Amino acid sequence: MCNKYRRTKTRSRSECDLLIINYVLDSSHPILSHQIDIVKSLSAHFEKVEVITSYFSNEYLPSNVKVHQVEWEPGKNTKNAVRFLGVLLRVFKQSKVRKIFSHMSPRHTLLTLPLSIPFRIPNFLWYAHKSNNFSLKVCSFFVDKIITSTFGSLPKTIKRKKIICIGQGINSKLFPCISRDLGSRNNLVHIGRNDFAKQLNLIIDVIKGLRFRHPKLHLLLVGRGVSNLEQELHFDWLQLRDAVSRKSLSSILKECDAFVHAYQGSLDKTLIEAAFSKLPIITLNEEFASEFELFDNSKPLNLVKQLESYLTASDASIQKIIDLNYKKALDFHEYSNWILRLVRALSTR
DSSP states (O other): OOOSSOOOOOOSSEEESEEEEOSEEOTTOTTTTHHHHHHHHHHTTSSOEEEEESEEOOOOOOTTEEEEEOOOOTTOHHHHHHHHHHHHHHHHHHEEEOOEEEESOHHHHHHHHHHHTTTTOOEEEEOOOSOOOHHHHHHHHHSSEEEESOGGGSOTTSOGGGEEEOOOOBOGGGSOOOOOOTTOOOEEEEESOSOGGGOHHHHHHHHHHHTTTOTTOEEEEESTTGGGGGGTOOOTTEEEEOOOOHHHHHHHHHHOSEEEEOOOSSOOHHHHHHHHTTOOEEEOOHHHHTTSOOSOOOSSOOHHHHHHHHHHSOHHHHHHHHHHHHHHHHHHHBHHHHHHHHHHHTTOO
8 A cells, every 4th residue: 555645764964065174254254255255156066065164154154064163272282173063073973074175274164074084074174385294294194175366376285186176266356457658657555464474674665776777666565563663663654554455455556556475385365356457566575476476586586676667668568468367366366267167176075
């Protein structure tokens, strides 16, 4: 006899198609504001998404996204690990996790390995930095793939077969290109925090030296901790401004004539943002130089030579370079296509 009301099998745990681990979900964060956009975008490609993060601003998220907040205190590694493991185990107890994706957090990834390895859960890490810490070294052996912007944005010790390069994901709509007066070349800008690796003192010294031949040059430094330099630097041609929201960066870039940059590590997002804004770019970044056009290609890269070449170049040659850089940024670093490449990368083993 046919049973009209067939009993369906109930699952003790819900399905979690993707577990995302990051530091912040906050659109106003000066550095990691894009993380909440990534979660929203990935939620369109996965039926159920759960996120473990250290801070959530309680902004709108799609209904298929569930957030678990865990406090992460700088310098308290053991305490942080215990807290994180408590939340991670709760997630695994409540949900059947199918994939794990961590953003710039090899420590977190390391803590997920005792669960992902025995249960054969695909485990992915986004990492784009030259530092080769212990957690990254271990993760590089056990995660399925390390996803990054370019090969040179990772330590050379990581095997290429473990790496998937998908570029930087920048929303070009946030950095609209404008028609610039290329004859105006005096207002230079750098965007980035006050950090030794950013080499702000080098940029300042270069501009200071060039002002003997180009006395109208001005420099604007924007970023977290930049105002701390006021105590030691007193130049009427130097302006310091603390970090602003990512949404405010485009208005700053519109006011300036060229972007100066000296970070020599991974491919910096600010360089792509400057390219989308059609700003002339002067940089020491080898990853950018390997893909984009510079005003001087001398090796090693030299800020003085690039700036001199830019300041003396014709309007037509400047326009040609910024148009080429804009097209290259659009082809490989635009956010909408970047998300699709990320989804494909998360499908590999």
